[in-house]
Amino acid sequence: MARIKAKNAQEILLADFQALVNDTERLLEHSATLAGDGAEEVRAKIQDSLLKARESLADTKESLQERGQAAVVATEDYVQSNPWQSVGIAAGVGFLIGLLATRR
Structure with a gap:
């Protein structure tokens, strides 16, 4: 059961980091053209992804x-x-x- 939880935590962590990378890439691509509300929306998505990744890391740490x-x-x-x-x-x-x- 612990192995299943650890594996699920690893998969969730990987998905969160992939989302973080994708959001960061989008921010870099659009940073030159986005201004105002568009930039704030992308920053909010990146902050959400970072928060999810940190939570997943905390869960994985606790499990380990x-x-x-x-x-x-x-x-x-x-x-x-x-x-x-x-x-x-x-x-x-x-x-x-x-x-x-x-x-x-």
């Missing part, structure tokens, strides 16, 4: 923090309930990293 905290809790629980297995796994991973490092 929650997932990270859940991973930390799960890891701590596993290590506390299986200390010797955790030591063995850490030693095995260290051994593999050592082998890979010496092959270079």
Whole structure:
């Protein structure tokens, strides 16, 4: 479920950034010809896009923090309930990293 939320948040964030880029491109194209109300309308659209992008970033940040905290809790629980297995796994991973490092 967390993966689905994160994926949806990523898709929303990507769509918001694409809209932001499109609005910015329109502003640049029309900046020479727009004056008064037209320029204000484009600026308002860009500000709305920026606001949506910032909100999406905040949601994504919150989701990632929650997932990270859940991973930390799960890891701590596993290590506390299986200390010797955790030591063995850490030693095995260290051994593999050592082998890979010496092959270079």
